[in-house]
Amino acid sequence: MRHIISILIENEAGALSRVAGLFSARGYNIESLTVAPTEDITLSRMTLVTRGNEEVIEQITKQLNKLIDIVKLIDLAETSHVERELMLVKVKTSIESREEIKRLSDIFRGKVIDVTNNSYVIEMTGASDKLDAFVNALDESSIIETVRSGPTSMSRGEHGLHL
Amino acid sequence: MELSGGQIVVQCLKDEGVEYLFGYPGGAVLHLYDAIFHQDDVKHILVRHEQAATHAADAYARATGKPGVVLVTSGPGATNAVTGIATAYMDSIPMVVISGQVPTAVIGSDAFQEVDMVGITRPCVKHNFLVKDVKDIAETMKKAFYIATTGRPGPVVVDIPKDITDPNVKVTYKYPKKVKIRSYSPATKGHPGQIKKAVDLLLHAHRPMIYSGGGVVLGEASAELTEMTRLLNYPITNTLMGLGAYPATDKQFVGMLGMHGTYEANLAMHESDVILAIGVRFDDRVTGKLAEFCPHAKIIHIDIDPASISKTVKVDIPIVGEVKLVLKQFLNEIKEHKKKPSKKALEAWWSQIEQWRDANCLEFDRDSEQIKPQAVVEELYKITKGEAYITSDVGQHQMYAAQFYHFDKPRRWINSGGLGTMGFGLPAAIGAKLAHPDADVACITGEASIQMCIQELATALQYNTPVKIINLNNRYMGMVRQWQEFSYESRYSQSYMDTIPDFVALAEAYGHVGIRVEKPEDVRPALEKAFALKDRTVFIDFMTDRTENVYPMIESGKGHQEMTLRVAPGTPLDRELA
Numbered sequence: 212m213r214h215i216i217s218i219l220i221e222n223e224a225g226a227l228s229r230v231a232g233l234f235s236a237r238g239y240n241i242e243s244l245t246v247a248p249t250e251d252i253t254l255s256r257m258t259l260v261t262r263g264n265e266e267v268i269e270q271i272t273k274q275l276n277k278l279i280d281i282v283k284l285i286d287l288a289e290t291s292h293v294e295r296e297l298m299l300v301k302v303k304t305s306i307e308s309r310e311e312i313k314r315l316s317d318i319f320r321g322k323v324i325d326v327t328n329n330s331y332v333i334e335m336t337g338a339s340d341k342l343d344a345f346v347n348a349l350d351e352s353s354i355i356e357t358v359r360s361g362p363t364s365m366s367r368g369e370h371g372l373h374l
Numbered sequence: 375m376e377l378s379g380g381q382i383v384v385q386c387l388k389d390e391g392v393e394y395l396f397g398y399p400g401g402a403v404l405h406l407y408d409a410i411f412h413q414d415d416v417k418h419i420l421v422r423h424e425q426a427a428t429h430a431a432d433a434y435a436r437a438t439g440k441p442g443v444v445l446v447t448s449g450p451g452a453t454n455a456v457t458g459i460a461t462a463y464m465d466s467i468p469m470v471v472i473s474g475q476v477p478t479a480v481i482g483s484d485a486f487q488e489v490d491m492v493g494i495t496r497p498c499v500k501h502n503f504l505v506k507d508v509k510d511i512a513e514t515m516k517k518a519f520y521i522a523t524t525g526r527p528g529p530v531v532v533d534i535p536k537d538i539t540d541p542n543v544k545v546t547y548k549y550p551k552k553v554k555i556r557s558y559s560p561a562t563k564g565h566p567g568q569i570k571k572a573v574d575l576l577l578h579a580h581r582p583m584i585y586s587g588g589g590v591v592l593g594e595a596s597a598e599l600t601e602m603t604r605l606l607n608y609p610i611t612n613t614l615m616g617l618g619a620y621p622a623t624d625k626q627f628v629g630m631l632g633m634h635g636t637y638e639a640n641l642a643m644h645e646s647d648v649i650l651a652i653g654v655r656f657d658d659r660v661t662g663k664l665a666e667f668c669p670h671a672k673i674i675h676i677d678i679d680p681a682s683i684s685k686t687v688k689v690d691i692p693i694v695g696e697v698k699l700v701l702k703q704f705l706n707e708i709k710e711h712k713k714k715p716s717k718k719a720l721e722a723w724w725s726q727i728e729q730w731r732d733a734n735c736l737e738f739d740r741d742s743e744q745i746k747p748q749a750v751v752e753e754l755y756k757i758t759k760g761e762a763y764i765t766s767d768v769g770q771h772q773m774y775a776a777q778f779y780h781f782d783k784p785r786r787w788i789n790s791g792g793l794g795t796m797g798f799g800l801p802a803a804i805g806a807k808l809a810h811p812d813a814d815v816a817c818i819t820g821e822a823s824i825q826m827c828i829q830e831l832a833t834a835l836q837y838n839t840p841v842k843i844i845n846l847n848n849r850y851m852g853m854v855r856q857w858q859e860f861s862y863e864s865r866y867s868q869s870y871m872d873t874i875p876d877f878v879a880l881a882e883a884y885g886h887v888g889i890r891v892e893k894p895e896d897v898r899p900a901l902e903k904a905f906a907l908k909d910r911t912v913f914i915d916f917m918t919d920r921t922e923n924v925y926p927m928i929e930s931g932k933g934h935q936e937m938t939l940r941v942a943p944g945t946p947l948d949r950e951l952a
């Protein structure tokens with residue numbers, strides 16, 4: 212099952228490699244990993260997407276908690292949460308296809324943020340499966356490149372992951 | 375107090391009460407060594423290879439409970455220390471390793487003797503630090519000792535670039551009394567509700583087993599474990615790392631369990647209905663085939679490390695906490711609980727265990743004309759009255775030591791259980807002897823293992839650490855040969871060395887006493903002579919039976935109930951080599 216683990220970690224050199232190293236050393240898989248400092252600059256927040264059965268996820272969270280640099284973490288799969296991922300897609304456009312691609316992007320609430328004679332860059336946020344759906348809806352041969360941030364996520368309601 | 379970085383490091387060690395610093399100098403730590411030169415409080419032990427520094431410090435920690443401290447230079451000094459760091463990590467030994475690093479300005483430029491020590495050691499340390507400012511040294515050192523010694527102990531590396539120890543840059547020194555790390559708070563007491571549930575289950579058991587390990591030794595909980603086990607009159611087995619936590623000569627002790635554990639310990643585990651696992655980690659050498667591990671048992675697991683719980687074996691009642699505190703809670707709960715263990719069931723269980731015991735699974739050929747390695751360990755046990763600190767290397771001799779030296783006290787048995795590091799034994803013996811100069815210290819080893827850190831004979835002379843080296847010389851890498859005999863139709867691929875040095879001459883060349891023993895009747899006199907030479911390191915080279923194997927054995931991939939017991943003498947192997 213897919214799990215989103217949200218982590219507060221000391222914003223220190225090497226902290227990220229401790230997490231990445233743990234996953235490779237113990238043979239866990241990382242589907243995506245996103246990290247940036249929080250409003251408290253001593254802390255970074257990391258969102259890690261992984262897959263595994265209950266036992267594996269339990270071990271992953273325990274092993275992560277054991278890392279000295281990790282302050283707190285939560286498995287968001289256990290709670291109701293919102294999830295967003297950012298994607299940029301660069302597509303080839305021609306006189307005939309421009310309108311169609313724009314309409315498609317609108318349907319997915321994307322924004323065209325760069326235009327040339329023969330290309331668009333489309334920005335889109337949403338749950339990962341919505342971004343997948345958009346990519347699938349595009350003509351494969353029109354895609355020049357895509358880049359995705361990996362999901363970021365937090366729980367619903369008044370509670371949150373903080374010190 | 376205004377001090378340079380080098381002086382600060384040494385002053386931190388003094389303030390931590392460090393007695394010995396095991397190390398080897400080099401370019402990146404010269405400022406530090408100059409600071410060491412100007413003081414006598416922290417005694418530096420110069421080893422002959424950095425691996426030995428880590429093993430000696432590790433054994434000092436195992437023998438005393440205090441952290442071992444190591445100082446090595448950058449690059450090869452640091453990488454040589456890695457095996458010892460990993461050894462300590464696998465066995466959860468508190469250790470602080472200070473490594474020199476190239477100056478901050480050239481880090482990352484592939485400078486002379488540069489390696490990314492923090493990167494290299496990341497998977498085998500509890501934590502590590504790179505110090506980037508002389509003002510951070512004191513707090514980092516305090517954190518290093520705090521992390522290494524609390525919770526589940528482990529090694530911590532502090533990597534210090536050369537410019538940070540510059541004698542010309544002085545800052546105000548103050549060693550913090552306490553340090554708080556917001557992301558680190560080791561468990562203390564166990565959850566009372568869980569303990570109630572556990573005790574209830576334990577007292578309703580019909581075929582109970584107590585399975586305890588290195589955590590009891592590390593957690594100084596031997597007295598509590600012994601009191602509780604006796605109060606319950608339950609059988610107890612120890613892991614390789616846990617030997618000595620419960621007195622081995624006590625009748626409730628059924629021996630070590632696992633791959634070379636006793637018949638009675640393994641079968642009792644297999645048939646048990648309630649297992650109380652204390653400070654253990656369900657290592658593969660203990661469990662054998664996981665799918666067949668303790669099929670009838672409900673398992674209670676006490677450990678300080680939540681990640682140890684249900685890692686390989688799913689447990690029914692987990693209890694996270696300091697083993698000493700948790701066992702005290704257990705004792706209180708047992709004494710207050712209305713339910714008492716069923717006397718009838720326990721009698722039946724003990725009579726079953728006695729039947730297994732009667733198989734006498736450790737018996738060996740005592741009439742052999744060759745020296746049996748087991749007999750050497752038995753004699754050693756008798757001569758030292760079971761009171762010696764015993765270190766070992768890795769292989770058959772390690773198992774004979776574990777089976778035939780009956781440890782009644784914790785911290786006496788010092789071996790690399792988790793990583794299985796050959797070369798550990800001799801430097802470990804030096805570390806243990808420094809920790810307990812008045813005690814007998816013996817290193818049980820083999821002719822292959824001893825050669826992996828043989829150079830430390832020089833260290834033993836320099837610091838006058840008279841240890842006794844019990845070399846069980848079978849002219850084979852015995853455990854490799856045994857596996858090749860069992861699993862590869864006796865194809866002894868590379869498990870034999872063509873040239874084995876004359877160890878007696880070698881010991882003498884290093885300034886020690888060497889004795890060679892070739893006949894069974896000479897075993898005891900040789901040991902007596904060696905231990906009578908109180909102030910000399912003695913290397914006793916026992917020429918043992920080449921074909922002897924360690925029994926019982928659970929072969930790889932088999933369960934506890936499928937042990938191989940000793941085969942009758944006169945196997946094809948015997949004939950072939952006769």
